[in-house]
Each structure stands twice: as structure tokens, then as C-alpha cells.
Amino acid sequence: MATVMIDLKRLGDVKAPAGFADRxxxxxxxxxxYAVFETVLGAxxxxxxxxxxxxxMRSKSAAEFEAWFxxxxxRRLVRVDAPADLAEKIxxxxxxxxxxRFDLRGLTPFSQAVLRKTLEIPRGQVRPYGWIAREIGHPxxxxxxxxxxxxxxxxxxxxxxxxxxxxxxxxxxxxGGPEAKKNILTLEGVQLKRLQELAHAGFRYEGVRSTxxxxxPTCYHGRTAxxxxxxxxxxxxxxYAAGYRPCxxxxxxxxx
Amino acid sequence: xxxxxxxxxxxxxxxQNRIYALGLALTGNxxxxxxxxxxxxLRAYRALVTYPPDRVRELKQKAxxxxxxxxxxxxxxxxxxxxxxxxxxxxxxxxPGPEEDVMRKxxxxxxxxxxxxxxARYREAVVLRHVQELSYAEVADALGQPVxxxxxxxxxxxxxxxxxxxxxxxx
Numbered sequence: 001m002a003t004v005m006i007d008l009k010r011l012g013d014v015k016a017p018a019g020f021a022d023r024x025x026x027x028x029x030x031x032x033x034y035a036v037f038e039t040v041l042g043a044x045x046x047x048x049x050x051x052x053x054x055x056x057m058r059s060k061s062a063a064e065f066e067a068w069f070x071x072x073x074x075r076r077l078v079r080v081d082a083p084a085d086l087a088e089k090i091x092x093x094x095x096x097x098x099x100x101r102f103d104l105r106g107l108t109p110f111s112q113a114v115l116r117k118t119l120e121i122p123r124g125q126v127r128p129y130g131w132i133a134r135e136i137g138h139p140x141x142x143x144x145x146x147x148x149x150x151x152x153x154x155x156x157x158x159x160x161x162x163x164x165x166x167x168x169x170x171x172x173x174x175x176g177g178p179e180a181k182k183n184i185l186t187l188e189g190v191q192l193k194r195l196q197e198l199a200h201a202g203f204r205y206e207g208v209r210s211t212x213x214x215x216x217p218t219c220y221h222g223r224t225a226x227x228x229x230x231x232x233x234x235x236x237x238x239x240y241a242a243g244y245r246p247c248x249x250x251x252x253x254x255x256x
Numbered sequence: 257x258x259x260x261x262x263x264x265x266x267x268x269x270x271x272q273n274r275i276y277a278l279g280l281a282l283t284g285n286x287x288x289x290x291x292x293x294x295x296x297x298l299r300a301y302r303a304l305v306t307y308p309p310d311r312v313r314e315l316k317q318k319a320x321x322x323x324x325x326x327x328x329x330x331x332x333x334x335x336x337x338x339x340x341x342x343x344x345x346x347x348x349x350x351x352p353g354p355e356e357d358v359m360r361k362x363x364x365x366x367x368x369x370x371x372x373x374x375x376a377r378y379r380e381a382v383v384l385r386h387v388q389e390l391s392y393a394e395v396a397d398a399l400g401q402p403v404x405x406x407x408x409x410x411x412x413x414x415x416x417x418x419x420x421x422x423x424x425x426x427x
Contacts, residue, residue: 011280016273020272024268028297028301
């Protein structure tokens with residue numbers, strides 16, 4: 001009798017496994033979970049909660065990522081072993097074949113609008129800062145758009161690298177500098193050299209003679225046109241004057 | 257809301273070992289124990305956020321959590337495990353804690369497995385009384401049974417554990 005009871009008492013002394021409380025708090029939505037993933041871009045630290053992915057960064061170490069998250073987001077952060085399906089979801093997101101959900105709480109409505117709009121830019125294409133500003137209804141706020149994108153807490157996932165200056169300068173990139181930005185765009189199939197040649201020549205738009213439609217140079221709309229049927233324009237006015245209308249997909253100008 | 261979150265954080269930190277141990281004794285393995293313990297705390301959280309502040313303050317946390325945990329175990333259907341949170345689905349296996357060496361862990365696991373083999377009504381009673389060391393009144397409250405029933409079930413459960421399976425005639 002006594003030994004059984006002593007044994008049972010020992011069973012009651014078992015401790016919860018390491019990190020148990022943190023995981024429970026994370027599941028109750030009181031903390032974000034994070035893990036490191038090997039992606040086509042290299043190792044990326046990704047944080048998420050029940051609302052979606054909340055942060056991503058190519059940090060050198062877990063400590064660096066935690067410090068950055070603490071400063072930028074401020075919630076409790078718990079390292080976990082990555083769920084098996086999340087790595088695949090992330091890879092799909094970066095490949096452009098899946099849309100994850102994002103937690104943008106804590107950002108201003110303006111920043112949220114900028115980031116949501118940025119999500120609409122297809123893989124392999126780029127848009128100027130001014131396009132985002134106009135599309136979200138603040139056409140004069142080009143610099144503010146730049147700031148919002150520079151502070152994007154979820155680079156790669158929210159493709160701020162697809163926003164470049166209209167003069168063809170790639171511009172800075174919070175996720176690893178201009179070189180990283182160029183690498184990612186090249187990886188996504190953007191022909192940067194051609195884009196920059198056009199920009200240096202002062203061309204902003206590309207039109208197709210047969211359809212009389214003008215686009216941003218990376219828009220898929222004119223991709224199948226023969227080179228001799230492609231014309232370039234310096235400005236919307238020039239395109240309109242030549243009898244062209246703006247593309248309805250990439251919306252290089254407000255469709256009248 | 258802010259206050260509730262603080263209460264919940266304390267609740268988890270204060271009771272995590274107790275509830276995990278309860279899960280282990282009731283299910284017989286560490287994987288299920290962690291699931292039961294997590295589920296218990298998440299149910300507690302969902303309930304807490306709906307309670308008025310007075311009720312949260314006067315809650316007898318230990319008894320309340322035990323009652324939830326027993327129900328979590330009772331509601332589990334083998335093979336069908338509710339996903340808790342979409343992104344946090346899988347839990348990895350974990351090694352023994354620093355204070356539990358491998359030998360001791362094996363013994364504990366064997367014991368837990370033996371307890372888990374008891375019929376549910378004896379197992380619940382024995383575990384709450386002798387693993388968790390609740391009073392008979394507390395056990396009766398957590399299980400929603402009369403004290404007399406609990407005492408009888410504890411007695412029979414202990415007998416089974418000691419290997420005295422014959423001669424009692426209660427099956």
C-alpha cells in the first residue's frame with residue numbers, strides 16, 4: 001500500500017517540459033512564436049501569431065532577431081520548433097503561389113495601406129513609389145510611402161523590394177541593402193539591366209502598337225509583343241497624345 | 257483585458273507543473289500530457305476572458321484547473337485531436353528536463369503508463385487523490401461525484417495498481 005502511494009506521489013512531482021508556459025502563452029495570443037527557416041533567400045527569422053505572420057528578418061542570430069522584434073513590435077516572443085507545414089507555406093509565399101495572412105497591428109493605417117497595396121504587385125514586376133502613393137489615395141505622399149516601406153516589418157513576404165524609384169535607381173532596402181534588393185528582383189525574373197537602360201533614357205512607360213495600350217515596363221501585359229511593335233514613352237501625356245490608353249492591370253495612370 | 261492577461265500568465269506559471277503531471281498520470285505518455293495541459297490552459301483562458309473581474313478574483317484556481325483538465329481528458333477521442341491553433345500545430349518531442357535523469361524518466365513513464373491502464377473512473381480518482389494530493393472533498397468537486405463514490409474508486413484503483421485484481425468482485 002505505502003510503496004504504491006509513494007510512487008504515485010513521485011508522479012506528481014513531474015515538471016512541465018522546458019518552454020511549456022511560453023508555448024501556452026503564445027497559443028493564447030499573448031506572445032508571438034518564431035523560428036528560423038532556410039529559404040531561397042537564405043536563413044530568414046519569421047515570427048507569427050494567430051493573426052498571421054508578424055515579422056520576418058534576415059538576422060545574423062536569434063539574439064539579434066529577438067532584440068529587433070522587441071524594439072519594433074514589443075510583444076513577447078517565443079522560439080519554437082517550426083511546424084512542419086509552415087516552411088512549405090513560406091516557400092510558396094516567396095515563390096508567389098500562396099498568400100499568407102499578416103498581422104500588421106501596431107502600424108499606422110497609412111503604413112498598413114502601403115503594405116497591403118505592395119502585396120498586390122505580382123512577382124517579376126516592379127512599381128514606382130509614386131504608384132503606391134496614388135493607388136492608396138495619397139498621391140503627394142511619395143516620401144511617406146518610402147518611409148513606410150523602409151520600415152516594413154515583414155520584408156520578402158510583403159514585397160517592398162518590388163517598389164523602385166521611377167528614375168530606375170533601385171533604392172535602399174531594409175532587408176539587406178541595394179545589393180540584396182537587386183538579387184531578389186533578379187531571382188524573381190525582373191530584367192534589371194533593361195529596366196535601368198530604359199530609365200536612364202528617360203522612358204517610364206512601354207506601349208504596344210497593335211493594342212495602343214501603355215504599361216509599366218515589367219507588366220506582363222505587353223510581354224508577348226514583338227520588339228518592333230514596342231514603343232516607349234517619357235510621360236503619360238506623351239502616351240495619351242500618341243493615342244494610347246493606360247493598361248488596366250498595372251495601372252500606370254488613372255484610367256479615365 | 258490587460259488584467260485578465262496578467263492573471264492568466266500567473267496562472268500558467270503557477271500551475272504548469274501540476275497540470276502537466278496530471279495530464280501525464282491520466283494519459284500515460286508525455287506527448288498526450290502536453291496536449292492535455294495546453295488544452296486545459298487554453299480553455300481556461302477562453303473562459304477567463306468572459307468572466308467578470310470579481311469572479312476571476314475569487315476563483316479557486318487549483319480546483320478549477322483540475323476540473324477543466326479532467327474534462328479535457330474525458331472529451332478526448334482517440335485519434336481525433338482538435339488542432340489548437342493553425343500555425344502552432346505540431347509539438348516536437350522533448351528530452352528530459354535537467355533534474356530528471358534518464359533512469360528516473362523511464363521509471364516515471366512506466367508508472368504513468370501503468371496508471372493510465374486503470375479504468376477511467378478509478379484512474380481519475382486515484383490520480384487526483386494520490387498524485388495531485390487533493391482532499392477527498394476537492395476530488396469529489398473536480399469529478400462531480402459524491403465523496404463516498406470517490407473513496408470507493410480510490411480504494412479499488414489502488415488495489416488494481418498493487419496487482420490485487422482478484423477477490424474484490426467489484427467488476
